[in-house]
Amino acid sequence: xxxxxxxxVLGAGMHPWGKWxxxxxxxxxxxxxxxxxxxxxxxxxxxxxxxxxxxxNGYPGFxxxxxxxQALGWTGxxxxxxxxxxxxxxxxxxxxxxxxxxxxxxxxxVVGADTTPKGFFAPVGGGDRxxxxxxxxxxxxxxxxxxYFALYARRRMDRFGATEEDFANVKVKNARHGLAxxxxxxxGEVTVDEVLASPMVADPLRLLEICATSDGGAxxxxxxxxxxxxxxxxxxxxxxxxxxxxxxxxxxxTVIEMPNFSTDSAVAFSGDGxxxxxxxxxxxxxxxxxxxxxxxxxxxxEVYDLSAALELDWYExxxxxxxxxxxxxxxxxxxxxxxxxxVNPSGGLSCFGEAIPAQAIAQVCECVWQxxxxxxxxxxxxxxxxxxxxxxxxGHGSSVLLAR
Amino acid sequence: xxPVRVPAVEGWFTLGDEGEPALLGSxxxxxxxxxxxxxxxxxxxxxxxxxxxxxxxLSRRGKIWSYTDARYQPPxxxxxxxxxxxxxxxxxxxxxEKLVVMGQVVGGVTVADLAVGDEVxxxxxxLYAEDDTEFVxxxxxxxxxxxxx
Numbered sequence: 105x106x107x108x109x110x111x112x113v114l115g116a117g118m119h120p121w122g123k124w125x126x127x128x129x130x131x132x133x134x135x136x137x138x139x140x141x142x143x144x145x146x147x148x149x150x151x152x153x154x155x156x157x158x159x160x161n162g163y164p165g166f167x168x169x170x171x172x173x174q175a176l177g178w179t180g181x182x183x184x185x186x187x188x189x190x191x192x193x194x195x196x197x198x199x200x201x202x203x204x205x206x207x208x209x210x211x212x213x214v215v216g217a218d219t220t221p222k223g224f225f226a227p228v229g230g231g232d233r234x235x236x237x238x239x240x241x242x243x244x245x246x247x248x249x250x251x252y253f254a255l256y257a258r259r260r261m262d263r264f265g266a267t268e269e270d271f272a273n274v275k276v277k278n279a280r281h282g283l284a285x286x287x288x289x290x291x292g293e294v295t296v297d298e299v300l301a302s303p304m305v306a307d308p309l310r311l312l313e314i315c316a317t318s319d320g321g322a323x324x325x326x327x328x329x330x331x332x333x334x335x336x337x338x339x340x341x342x343x344x345x346x347x348x349x350x351x352x353x354x355x356x357x358t359v360i361e362m363p364n365f366s367t368d369s370a371v372a373f374s375g376d377g378x379x380x381x382x383x384x385x386x387x388x389x390x391x392x393x394x395x396x397x398x399x400x401x402x403x404x405x406e407v408y409d410l411s412a413a414l415e416l417d418w419y420e421x422x423x424x425x426x427x428x429x430x431x432x433x434x435x436x437x438x439x440x441x442x443x444x445x446x447v448n449p450s451g452g453l454s455c456f457g458e459a460i461p462a463q464a465i466a467q468v469c470e471c472v473w474q475x476x477x478x479x480x481x482x483x484x485x486x487x488x489x490x491x492x493x494x495x496x497x498x499g500h501g502s503s504v505l506l507a508r
Numbered sequence: 509x510x511p512v513r514v515p516a517v518e519g520w521f522t523l524g525d526e527g528e529p530a531l532l533g534s535x536x537x538x539x540x541x542x543x544x545x546x547x548x549x550x551x552x553x554x555x556x557x558x559x560x561x562x563x564x565x566l567s568r569r570g571k572i573w574s575y576t577d578a579r580y581q582p583p584x585x586x587x588x589x590x591x592x593x594x595x596x597x598x599x600x601x602x603x604x605e606k607l608v609v610m611g612q613v614v615g616g617v618t619v620a621d622l623a624v625g626d627e628v629x630x631x632x633x634x635l636y637a638e639d640d641t642e643f644v645x646x647x648x649x650x651x652x653x654x655x656x657x
Contacts, residue, residue, distance in 0.1 A: 226583035234517060239585060244516055244635065244645055245612055246582035247597060254576035255599050262574070262624035306576045307619045355554050356541075360573070360599045360608050369542035370606040372553050 105395065105507075110344045111204045112332035113506070115143025115325030116469040121289040121318045121456045125219065128161050131321025131462070132168070132217030133175050139213070143325035143338055147176045150325075151209040154200040155185040156192035156216030156461035159228050165218075168461065169196075172215045182209065190408065191350065191496030192216060193322070193464030194504060198348045200326050210331040216461035217321030224248045225317060238363040238497070245365075250314050250411070252362045254306035257413035261308060264428040266416065268308055270435075272299035274412035275313050275454055277440050282451020284481025287466070289318050290455045299412075313412035318457030322465035324472075341508045343475045345468075347394035351501035353383040362497050384421035387501035388493050392423070395505045399423030402445050403487040404474055406467040408494040409452040419447065422493050441482060449474060449482050464502050467492035475508040516635045516643040520545050522565065523644070529632045530565035531609065531646055537562060542605040566609070569629045570600040572648075573608045575622045587636035587643075598648045600628055614649045627651045 117138025119131035140147060155169025164171040169185035182203075188195040193216045200212035226242060233239040241247045260266040276296055282288040294312060302312040327335070332342060353361075356368035359382030392398055399422060407418035416430035424445060425433050433439055439447040448454070450470040453463070471490035473479045487508075494502035513523060521531045534546035538558030541551055544566060551558040575598040581588045596613035613622070614633055628648040635645040 224580075224583050227585065232585070240517065241610075242582060243585040243587075245597060245610060246578050246586040246588070246595065247610065248578065248582050251576055251578065251597055255574040255597075258576060259574040259624065304579050306578060308576075355552060356606075358606075358608070360610060365610055366544040367608040368552055372536075372539040372541045372556065373606075 105346050107329035108205065110329060110346045111201050112327050112329055113324055113343045113345060113468070113472050114327050114332055114335070114338040115139035115141070115145065116472040117142055117323045118287045118466055118469050119217070119321040120287045121320035121459060124319045126319070128158055128165065128217040128219040128319070128321070129171055129175050131319060132172050132215045132323065135217065135321040135323035136172060136176060136213060136215050139323040139325045145211065145325060148179055149211050150179070150181050150213045152182045152200060152203050152212040153184070154196040154212055154214045155183070156196040156214070156465065157185050157187035158218045158461045159187065160221065161219055168216065188350070188500040188502070189496035189498060190458070190460055190494055191464060191500035191502035192461040194348060194494065194502035195350055195500065197324065197326070197345070197465065197468065197504060198350045201345060201348050204326060204328050210328045212326045213323065214326060214465060215321070215323045216465045218459040218461050219319045220317040220459065237365065241363045241365065248306070249362060250306040250309060252360070253314065253411035253414055254309045255360060256417055257308050257411060260413055260416060264431065266413065266431050268300060269296060270416065270431045271308070271313055271412040272296045273434060274409065274415045275299050277434070278409065278448050278452045278454035281441055281446070281449050281482055282455025285451050285455065288451045288455040289316070289457050309411050309413065315410045315453040316457030318459045320456070320459035320462045320466065322462040322469050324465060324468060339476050339478070341476065343472045343506055343508050345504055346507050347391040347505040349387055349390035349394065349501050349503040351386055351390045352499045354386060357383055359383065383499070383501070384417065384495060387495060388422040388491055388503045390501065391491060391503040391505045397489065397505070401489050402491055404445060404449055404471070404484045404490045405447045406450060406452070406470050406490070406492045407447060409448060409454055410458070412454065415447065415452070418493055422491065441484065446484050449479065449484050451482070464492065464494050467494065468504050468506065471504070471506045475506060511637065511640050511642045513642050513644050516645045521632070521646045523632055528568055529630060529646070530568055531630065532563055533566045533605065534561040535564045542566070542607055544607065544609055567602045567604050569627060570602040570609070572622060572624055572626045572628060573599040573601045574624060575599070575613070575619065577619050596622060598622065598628060600648055612645070612647045614647045614653065617650060617653060621650060621652070629654070
């Protein structure tokens with residue numbers, strides 16, 4: 105891939121996920137310092153700071169780029185802060201990448217961190233907001249995030265014969281993957297019986313199959329290829345980002361999505377494409393097209409397992425198998441460590457819980473360590489190509505394609 | 509005194525005081541694309557520049573696309589019954605409009621009573637009550653539950 109189409113990842117850093125209850129800035133700062141140290145660079149070397157925002161921590165969260173820049177000490181660096189729900193981290197990476205590829209800067213720092221409340225995510229801000237679909241779906245329907253995950257899960261059972269045991273086995277696999285990951289919040293094996301004995305939350309999804317909300321922070325130091333070669337000293341082999349997909353859905357999006365009350369109407373659709381496929385397949389599709397590769401080239405994937413069942417949807421959406429074949433892929437061990445293309449070798453959201461603006465960045469950190477061969481205890485042997493996949497509320501695609 | 513029935517959200521559905529209740533959506537007069545809740549500003553079809561919309565009653569019947577329930581009490585601004593009673597939700601395909609609409613399922617129905625593809629119809633039920641006011645909303649009722657009892 106030509107150097108004017110890719111960028112180098114010189115540094116990756118994370119603060120361990122948990123329910124620490126401390127200011128989010130602290131996690132972002134720790135992750136940023138680790139990423140800078142990993143890159144062998146100083147904070148003063150950073151020309152562009154790209155923050156991924158959090159909307160649950162007051163004004164400093166809305167302008168996260170400046171918040172982290174101030175915490176590291178003002179240096180006059182250019183700054184950007186971006187919010188794209190669960191896709192905020194990918195959007196922040198996308199902004200930094202655009203600056204680098206445009207030749208406007210050589211060295212950028214991407215940071216995202218969050219401190220989360222306990223329990224279901226609820227709408228942010230008080231008062232009656234009858235023009236806000238996110239407020240209205242809670243008020244009028246009591247539809248939480250797991251409601252939507254459960255609709256997809258039930259659909260898989262009905263269309264493809266997925267079973268409760270299949271969903272539980274995704275959890276069992278990811279719990280095993282995360283055992284040796286020092287950044288994971290939950291590190292313990294579970295059995296299928298334990299998963300199936302956990303309380304039902306949104307039928308057919310049980311407590312152990314639904315992603316928790318977590319505190320955490322993640323950061324990356326991204327540079328031009330030319331700078332990376334000149335600077336040297338970074339970890340070997342050098343990992344590059346070859347594509348970033350931040351696509352919106354295409355009309356008509358016929359799959360119901362958070363926080364909506366309805367899908368698009370397909371009455372006026374007369375195109376050649378598949379109006380029934382929904383948004384998710386297009387997300388990595390755009391990344392593959394940009395990088396000039398296909399899913400058959402992948403050695404691993406980090407996907408957004410908001411529920412154990414949703415991970416199976418992603419197998420198909422990122423092209424690992426055809427529709428309805430995900431359960432077989434799982435049962436055959438293809439997506440487990442040691443299999444052909446391990447999915448969520450980090451342990452995924454299952455072991456992390458979600459720290460929204462940090463999560464898409466954390467997915468990339470994991471891929472960087474995997475491609476360097478540095479993922480001790482959960483290494484995908486010989487990994488050369490990795491992809492992340494995620495989707496943010498209100499229509500934000502998020503996929504980053506990495507290679508060494 | 510009879511409680512007053514008030515829609516929990518204004519302009520999204522009719523109460524069926526004259527005839528049958530229905531969701532109120534919009535239909536683009538240029539390309540025919542429907543939207544719920546109604547769209548007044550722009551057509552969602554990227555190939556349509558239509559800016560005129562008629563308010564239309566959506567189909568009262570549809571087929572279950574998928575369904576689930578809420579075993580734990582949702583956080584505010586949901587106003588739960590006290591004590592909390594779990595309820596089902598369904599996403600329902602409307603054939604004429606070619607879209608899927610969510611909603612709660614009427615009380616007394618559990619997930620064991622539902623299946624993908626089942627036919628349901630729209631009714632108005634209480635969402636929550638305050639003093640003498642009942643705030644009502646649309647809900648889906650399986651056709652198998654249409655008879656009293």
